Amino acid sequence: MTIKAQEFDRLVAKLGLKTRESGDLLAWFEYEGKVVTRTRRSKGSGDLPMQHSIRQQLKLNEDEFQKAIGCSLTMEEYIAILKRKGLM
DSSP: OOOBHHHHHHHHHHHTOEEEESSSEEEEEEETTEEEEEEEEOSOOSBOSOHHHHHHHTTOOHHHHHHHHTTOOOHHHHHHHHHHTTOO
16 A cells, blocks of 8 residues: 555544654654554655555554545544554
8 A cells, every 4th residue: 555645644633643843754642641653754745665664553454544544534443443452
């Protein structure tokens, strides 16, 4: 699956990830004050490198990741996925 920088940014906003600029764009998901997942993307545009790592860092399988990129995965569903996997 190919993910573009714009799609990643939309995913970050949709899932409520917090971000910080450094050499890359750092993004993380906090739940009840605790950092649960974190990932990053390069500042370039176009297709992102290391797309499988982004999916793994967000703790999503391929189908869940495709739903997230397609904007059909809600923040509540993401929280449920993380709870089901024992991360929260």
